[in-house]
Amino acid sequence: DTGVSQNPRHKITKRGQNVTFRCDPISEHNRLYWYRQTLGQGPEFLTYFQNEAQLEKSRLLSDRFSAERPKGSFSTLEIQRTEQGDSAMYLCASSAIVITEAFFGQGTRLTVV
Amino acid sequence: GQQLNQSPQSMFIQEGEDVSMNCTSSSIFNTWLWYKQEPGEGPVLLIALYKAGELTSNGRLTAQFGITRKDSFLNISASIPSDVGIYFCAGQLRPGGTSYGKLTFGQGTILTVHP
Numbered sequence: 001d002t003g004v005s006q007n008p009r010h011k012i013t014k015r016g017q018n019v020t021f022r023c024d025p026i027s028e029h030n031r032l033y034w035y036r037q038t039l040g041q042g043p044e045f046l047t048y049f050q051n052e053a054q055l056e057k058s059r060l061l062s063d064r065f066s067a068e069r070p071k072g073s074f075s076t077l078e079i080q081r082t083e084q085g086d087s088a089m090y091l092c093a094s095s096a097i098v099i100t101e102a103f104f105g106q107g108t109r110l111t112v113v
Numbered sequence: 114g115q116q117l118n119q120s121p122q123s124m125f126i127q128e129g130e131d132v133s134m135n136c137t138s139s140s141i142f143n144t145w146l147w148y149k150q151e152p153g154e155g156p157v158l159l160i161a162l163y164k165a166g167e168l169t170s171n172g173r174l175t176a177q178f179g180i181t182r183k184d185s186f187l188n189i190s191a192s193i194p195s196d197v198g199i200y201f202c203a204g205q206l207r208p209g210g211t212s213y214g215k216l217t218f219g220q221g222t223i224l225t226v227h228p
Contacts, residue, residue, distance in 0.1 A: 004155075031214060042117075042201050042218030043156065056215070091155050100144055100205060100214050104155035
């Protein structure tokens with residue numbers, strides 16, 4: 001499978017716990033994006049990497065959120081001290097520089113109880 | 114933040130009917146993309162549009178990039194039950210180059226097709 005892969009697909013956590021999600025982009029895609037989607041809404045941009053450099057972070061990305069892409073390949077998104085408002089679908093997408101279409105993974109559904 | 118207005122919010126149609134949905138923005142976009150999302154899955158790219166006025170087809174789907182660059186529409190002809198899902202438009206400010214390619218999404222159109 002050469003698409004964008006996200007793990008885990010589902011995560012249930014207690015409020016206050018830390019969680020980490022992983023995204024493996026399409027091979028050779030330089031750009032990697034994280035989006036968040038709540039019920040009934042379209043995805044909202046969180047952050048973006050070009051290779052290993054994090055080039056932009058949305059205001060939605062509070063201090064409790066951190067994303068990394070250490071070797072310019074896979075990326076992780078960590079949420080510390082989770083809150084119920086963090087419950088959402090977290091989507092990862094990747095694209096090449098020349099071809100701008102972004103391809104999405106299946107997402108990680110986070111439920112904070 | 115920047116918002117796209119997508120309409121209608123939902124549609125209930127009979128199998129075989131044609132469907133039309135559109136997206137408008139107060140700002141200019143250089144690229145328009147249309148995605149379909151099914152429950153519990155990520156969005157799947159349907160059509161990408163790069164030039165103002167461009168009309169592009171993908172099977173029974175046809176999409177157009179508005180001349181003003183502030184709107185786009187998607188048509189689905191002869192709908193079938195598997196067309197059910199949520200359709201999202203997304204605008205991108207600059208294609209390629211050194212831009213980051215961030216997408217701004219509409220709120221989605223929920224499509225239900227009755228057999």
